[in-house]
Amino acid sequence: MAEGGEEVRLIGSWASPYVVRVQIALRLKGISYEFVEEDLKNKSELLLKSNPVHKKVPVLIHNGKPVCESSVIVQYIDEAFAGTGPALLPADPYERAVARFWAAFIEDTLLKASSQASSGKTEEEKTEGKEKVAAAIVTLEGGLRECSKGKPFFGGESAGYVDVILGGLLGWVRAIDTMQGVKTFDPSTTPLLAAWAERFGQLEQVEAAMPDGKRLIEYAYARAMQAAAAAASTN
Amino acid sequence: MDHQQEEKVQLFGMWASPYVYKVKWALSIKGMEYEYVEEDLGNKSGQLLEHNPVHKKVPVLVYNGRPVAESDVIVQFIDDVWKGQGGRILPEDPHERAMARFWARFVPDKLSPPIWKWFTTAGGEEQEAAREAAVEHLRVLEAELNLGRNEFFGGDSVGLVDLSLGALAYVIPMYEEIIGARLITEEMFPSLYAWMGRFLAAPPVKDHLPPMEELKLRFRAIREYFLKNA
Numbered sequence: 463m464a465e466g467g468e469e470v471r472l473i474g475s476w477a478s479p480y481v482v483r484v485q486i487a488l489r490l491k492g493i494s495y496e497f498v499e500e501d502l503k504n505k506s507e508l509l510l511k512s513n514p515v516h517k518k519v520p521v522l523i524h525n526g527k528p529v530c531e532s533s534v535i536v537q538y539i540d541e542a543f544a545g546t547g548p549a550l551l552p553a554d555p556y557e558r559a560v561a562r563f564w565a566a567f568i569e570d571t572l573l574k575a576s577s578q579a580s581s582g583k584t585e586e587e588k589t590e591g592k593e594k595v596a597a598a599i600v601t602l603e604g605g606l607r608e609c610s611k612g613k614p615f616f617g618g619e620s621a622g623y624v625d626v627i628l629g630g631l632l633g634w635v636r637a638i639d640t641m642q643g644v645k646t647f648d649p650s651t652t653p654l655l656a657a658w659a660e661r662f663g664q665l666e667q668v669e670a671a672m673p674d675g676k677r678l679i680e681y682a683y684a685r686a687m688q689a690a691a692a693a694a695s696t697n
Numbered sequence: 698m699d700h701q702q703e704e705k706v707q708l709f710g711m712w713a714s715p716y717v718y719k720v721k722w723a724l725s726i727k728g729m730e731y732e733y734v735e736e737d738l739g740n741k742s743g744q745l746l747e748h749n750p751v752h753k754k755v756p757v758l759v760y761n762g763r764p765v766a767e768s769d770v771i772v773q774f775i776d777d778v779w780k781g782q783g784g785r786i787l788p789e790d791p792h793e794r795a796m797a798r799f800w801a802r803f804v805p806d807k808l809s810p811p812i813w814k815w816f817t818t819a820g821g822e823e824q825e826a827a828r829e830a831a832v833e834h835l836r837v838l839e840a841e842l843n844l845g846r847n848e849f850f851g852g853d854s855v856g857l858v859d860l861s862l863g864a865l866a867y868v869i870p871m872y873e874e875i876i877g878a879r880l881i882t883e884e885m886f887p888s889l890y891a892w893m894g895r896f897l898a899a900p901p902v903k904d905h906l907p908p909m910e911e912l913k914l915r916f917r918a919i920r921e922y923f924l925k926n927a
Binding site for chain 2: 515524527529530531534535537538541542555556558559562563566567601604605
């Protein structure tokens, strides 16, 4: 139970980067919660009742009321638990707008490109997606410079909203880097992001929230094999 | 604190962009004056490129020389900066704010794409599939957002969700006229249908609408272009 008898439950699945975002946010704020692992192939009544529109994880249930969509949940956590732990969004309206801009960039530009790179309908589309991802990461380096102003995190001295939004993806970034022998946050082209990834990943609240690296890689391979088998069987 | 004395607000926009109108309506809710700069998107100004180097798009709000880009970010900035002035765009209660943000995302993520696909596809199976997807999402909106006795999704005045959905109140009827088929009828969507009329007549909206005849011509040309290049 979190402060004063508040009930906080998080419905999630261990591999989802969107779920990791919420776990990081809760841990950074020091809010205790019950994690409810969902089997996405056999969705529970609780999930379907709590997120009837999208039927997806994560869903935060706070004193019985559900909140859906990871970026909405993280902002909710910051506002509903304003007196607990550090603030995730800055107090100044303009700084807040800058943070929201970069969070939107991560969702609408970076992740969209990443989706095209992996699930594009043609090889051409996928290659274009990969190029867009690379370009977005370079732009994000500028975003980190703008937000951090020489300090360790997007949020400044301490991790904030943008750190959480990007940070949820770190488990998958590490898995992909290992599997493909690449460096998504290349220290030679994006030194600030490379340093940030190390630093953020080592925060105890983040380590506790991240999925196990080996398990994630096994899961990724299994999914890739399934996809290949499915593609082969339809040829 | 008297805001009016020390503030300079500029809005960079384009006459046909629904995202620009969303910002205009938000500024209107707060009763804020601003300088409007029309951009020729085929020949973007140095100022626009300087203020929004990442996306190079409109709208951009420049507040005392500092730019804010992305319409959803701008609208929340407007609500933050002029808190306590004019109407509320987001509610006070954190859970209600989360619900407003959730439904505001539903529009661009789920609703707009099939509507656009329906409009830019020639008649046939593919267009029908897009229409069905749009109708399915409209049904979700109609059912889940039980307006009840509220005039708007934001309560008794225009709020974040109304602003997010807003442009569809004039865009959908225009698409329907151009295609010659209906997407929203009063029978199928009584709440949404009534909301559309109220939204277009609402004080922050009614004097800040695009020139409809020009917009219709523009949309006709867009549909022709897509059909030709399919």
